[in-house]
Amino acid sequence: MEVAATLRYARISPQKCRLVANQISGKSVAQALNILRFSPKKAAAVVHKVLESAIANAEHNHGADIDELRVSVVAINCAPMLKRFRARAKGRGNRIFKRNSHITIRVADE
Known part of the structure; x- marks a missing residue:
């Protein structure tokens, strides 16, 4: 049985979030x-809160044993970006992309 939890439009770039996500992939929940x-x-x-939500979903909705979850x-994934402008010299402007993420975590029995 596989149970998921999702956080959409998290205000952190996907690149920075993947650095943390790669550390926990395949590990036991504890x-x-x-x-x-x-x-x-x-x-x-941010990822900690989503993981706790996935664990709670597995326990409450499916009666899973927490000790056996992985x-x-x-x-x-990328979410829509906020696009901003920063003033530059001679009346110009540079674009600034404020990136957002969609975070999905799935936990399953061993």
Whole structure:
């Protein structure tokens, strides 16, 4: 049985989020939570909340045993960007892309 949790439009770039997501992919749930708890990155806190949500979904909706769950898939996809302009010399402007992410985590029995 595979259970998912999704966070859409997270205000962090997918590239930064994937650095953290690659560390927990394939690990047991307890080990993944421990890695995320002690990681100094901003993405770790966001991914930690989504992982806890996936665990709660598995326990509440399907009666899964938490000790047997593993992180099977961590998908970080691009969300629509916020586009801004920064003033530059001689009346010009440079585009700034503020990137967003869609984070999906799937947990499964061993």
